[in-house]
Amino acid sequence: MMASDLKLNRRQELFCQAFAAGGNAAAAARKAGYSVKAADRIGERLLRNAEVSARVRALSEEADAKLIATSRERQQMWTSIMRDTRIEPKDRLKASELLGKAQGDFLERVALSGQNGAPLGPPPNLIINFVPAKDGKPVIEAES
Structure with a gap:
């Protein structure tokens, strides 16, 4: 404004x-x-x-x-450090790692499944009881 x-x-x-x-x-x-x-x-x-x-x-x-540095400014800084041959290799590698993390290069996707590839669901025979507490807030009790 x-x-x-x-x-x-x-x-x-x-x-x-x-x-x-x-x-x-x-x-x-x-x-x-x-x-x-x-x-x-x-x-x-x-x-x-x-x-x-x-x-x-x-x-x-x-x-x-x-x-406050923007995401783009951080990426530009890490890129310049990574490409500067006068900087120690360990520091260049760290800049490369941070740049890769910021850009999502290292995301590990894991698919979880139940027994024999079945979808995961609640454990069988799980009963959840909502019990009012003395202070009026509900308390969750689980039985299996």
């Missing part, structure tokens, strides 16, 4: 930027130019404002997007 999409005044925008950077409403209010004496109350009030909180959320999401 762009700042122009919201109807924030200059001090509200400064508050949003300071709060998103530091997470302290009173300090953000002071940095935005609000009264030092009333900064606690003003900061709290601003955070209850829907447009201000939406702007803070948008700024926080932008910051997170810059800090």
